[in-house]
Amino acid sequence: MKPKIIDNQTLVKQILSGDQQAFRIFIETYQRLVAHIVFRMIPTTADREDLCQDIFLKAYQHLASFQFESKLSTWLGRIAYNTCINFLEKKRVQLWGDLSEENDSLDQFTGTEIAPDTFTEKRDISNRLLQEIEKLPLPYRTILTLYHLEEMSYQEIGEIMQLPEGTVKSYLFRARKKLKDQLMTQYHQEALSC
């Protein structure tokens, strides 16, 4: 069932007045965003759904303090991001990984390209892409998801991750370059072994 379209101010007002149906609409509208953030950041399948529940519970408890200074999606995204960071910190997972620019400069010539047809022909590109995304540092993965799946702007992503817009853009470009280079390398190797 598709959630009803209500403007966010009315929705929040209704939730605060105790309307259960309004809260259900809120969950159904934003569960995709929350799932994207949680599933991308949390590696353990067993913890993901619990964390999503936790995020909506926190949102419910703090909704009265939401001042509409940002979008509701950005506010909720920030709760989701911070909840995941806290969870990972407790589990002592390395959060930032290797973000050094070594071998990752964007100012260089684009390097050897393979023909787009060859690139597209590879049917398993989606699976490989997923594997490669998982290897990226956490901020890169999160930014890729928010930008490409949620179609958020640099500013919105920056608000969620508490990063300057320039940093968001730089991480996004480097993440895409890394992905493209990894996939290209794999295809070159395959072409050579054929």
Place this chain on the structure above:
Amino acid sequence: MLKHLNDYEIQELLDKNYAAVPAEKRAHFDTCQHCQQALQNYKILSGHLGQEKGFALPLNFADSVIQNIKIQTQQEEKANWLEISVWILGLGGAIGVSIYSLGWSNVLGKFQNYLIFFESIIEKNVAVFQKLIQNLNINLMAIGAAGFVLIVVMSFDYLWGRFKRKVGPFISGNLKLL
């Protein structure tokens, strides 16, 4: 011959931020197969990133969130009642044990003594305070009014804070938090 576009510039074109790429580089791009191929590969990558299936939560996710909030609220309410009950029991027990060990008349006598003692302290302090006020020539009514206003403002602020934090009960589910 002009150098190829670098990765940064190719990605600016991918995001349709054309102004970020110098005009001569854009002119080069129009004629350079290598740069066009590089952009095309990024477009394919971007397409796959955008089409990623994403992650789905169970269909009844909203129901389970609401259910969990209800359960948690009930537990919090129970915990609150338990806490209040323990306090009342503790206080009642302490008073009961004191009365039992000291004897009722003894307690009453001691209580009266304490009352007299406190009354004398208050009387002394009031007298000192009155003398002080007289010396300073301060209007007691003005102080009282100011105190009253302060108490009203503080009470209003406290109640407003509570009201703002409170999330109302769900109409159909009798659900409330905080």
